[in-house]
Amino acid sequence: MKLTLKMKVREKTKWKIQALRRAMETFRDAVNDWIDVAWKHKIADRTLHEIAYKELRQKYRNLYSNSLQDAMNWAIQIVKTELKLNPNKKPEFKTLMISFKNVDFKFENNGFVIPLNGKRVYVPVYVPKKYYKWLVNGKFGRLYFKEEDGEIYAYLTVKVEDKPVYEPKSWFGVDLGVHNLAVVADERGRKILRFDGEIVNRYKELLEKERARRQKRQMKEFNNKEHKYGCKHRSFSRYVNHVVSKEIVRKAKEYKACIVLEKLRGVKRRGARKPKRVRKLLHRWSYHDLIQKIKYKAKLEGVPVIEISPRNTSKTCSNCGFVYKRFKDQRLFHCPKCGIIIDRDLNASINIARKGREEYKKRAFLSALKSEASSPQWL
Ligand SMILES: [Zn+2]
Incomplete structure (x- = not known):
């Protein structure tokens, strides 16, 4: 089954937090730009990539390329649902977040090593004890950083083996x-x-x-x-x-x-x-x-x-x-x-x-x- 582990980011180093925040803002802007493109062409699938990737890659040079593609995936999901629910009003993505694919980050020393501004940056998090078994044995999915009430949290999706279900007595x-x-x-x-x-x-x-x-x-x-x-x-x-x-x-x-x-x-x-x-x-x-x-x-x-x-x-x-x-x-x-x-x-x-x-x-x-x-x- 898939679990989502929520861990608070340790605000140890100011510049890291600021860099992370900036990256989240950039990600948000990128999602909104993808939404613009999707809305203009009334397209909500991966063909968006051909239409605008090159142009947006130029604009968001600081954003990691996989994150830029993930921003597109987010935009596709948002536009897809909005076209059904609210086809007259272009949606806006307001959440302060950024996401990384599992090949793009590492978990080590109670923190994540992620690509930020062309560098690998170590972001420490608070790890609850009960998470350790999943962090060691689980298969990682996506990693998100998201702001909530002024704090930044890391959300890690982990696939863990289901235990066999017993025959009830x-x-x-x-x-x-x-x-x-x-x-x-x-x-x-x-x-x-x-x-x-x-x-x-x-x-x-x-x-x-x-x-x-x-x-x-x-x-x-x-x-x-x-x-x-x-x-x-x-x-x-x-x-x-x-x-x-x-x-x-x-x-x-x-x-x-x-x-x-x-x-x-x-x-x-x-x-x-x-x-x-x-x-x-x-x-x-x-x-x-x-x-x-x-x-x-x-x-x-x-x-x-x-x-x-x-x-x-x-x-x-x-x-x-x-x-x-x-x-x-x-x-x-x-x-x-x-x-x-x-x-x-x-x-x-x-x-x-x-x-x-x-x-x-x-x-x-x-x-x-x-x-x-x-x-x-x-x-
Ligand atoms: Zn009775």
């Missing part, structure tokens, strides 16, 4: 966020994990207080701070999602379980009848990010993942199978048929686990049928 249904952040249960009805929304609540209250204080003071750059508040929330939710997904995948691996997720369209907006405070909070939670993190960590660990339709998972009684159509996502599921009272999220996650087991077996059966049908012994 159990199924873990994951229910995301109505009253809890995540509840995990298996197909036998055992509760495996529960991450409550309490930690989120507490954090949110803290942020609200902070915001109220700021509003009182009527700070001048309020809008600016407002932006930062959003960022803060985002990075916090990413961190919590990291912890939650890591634990779910670890537990699944321990039990040789298959993780069962609901296929969600965008953000899940179930549970519209909760108190407003909770509703606002949970809707801001990045479930998409959590799902992506679970999938990606599972893939790295060789943990199987299956997605099922969310239809009736919260309305079905996990004890007797009755579908309680009028159930409105209260905290407790009270089955009118068998009388059981069970936590809503737990009930849903058990149903998800069972649906996952069904789906898994169905798919395994179908693929076995397929391979038998195509094997020569049947001919």
Whole structure:
């Protein structure tokens, strides 16, 4: 699978940072020039190279030739999408970045050696410990430098070997966020994990207080701070999602379980009848990010993942199978048929686990049928 490793550039030497910044500005200008050409000719493919490469090579003599070609690739992608979405307005590339092909850079001594202004320049980065195994064994793809909030980051794409996926012995249904952040249960009805929304609540209250204080003071750059508040929330939710997904995948691996997720369209907006405070909070939670993190960590660990339709998972009684159509996502599921009272999220996650087991077996059966049908012994 392909990973993208993000590493912050160490601002050790000023001239290097300045040179890098200048190169990024040049790259951006070059992308915009390629866009001009593409837009003028209404062409969004590699024939652009024949039309304008020589001319742009003259103009951007300081830019590494492969980077100039990559600028063209970026322009092609941008123009392609814009011609479909917004054919009347020429797009503009605003991101401050530059990209290098894998043959053009080297990773050594916790830094990248890249071509800048005709020289090889060593740019040191902060390397998180967990990256080392991929930096040593992985196959490098492209390297980008990109500016974000005034800092420069290196993004390295790495291809790593997938671990073989095991045959599951159990199924873990994951229910995301109505009253809890995540509840995990298996197909036998055992509760495996529960991450409550309490930690989120507490954090949110803290942020609200902070915001109220700021509003009182009527700070001048309020809008600016407002932006930062959003960022803060985002990075916090990413961190919590990291912890939650890591634990779910670890537990699944321990039990040789298959993780069962609901296929969600965008953000899940179930549970519209909760108190407003909770509703606002949970809707801001990045479930998409959590799902992506679970999938990606599972893939790295060789943990199987299956997605099922969310239809009736919260309305079905996990004890007797009755579908309680009028159930409105209260905290407790009270089955009118068998009388059981069970936590809503737990009930849903058990149903998800069972649906996952069904789906898994169905798919395994179908693929076995397929391979038998195509094997020569049947001919
Ligand atoms: Zn029941």
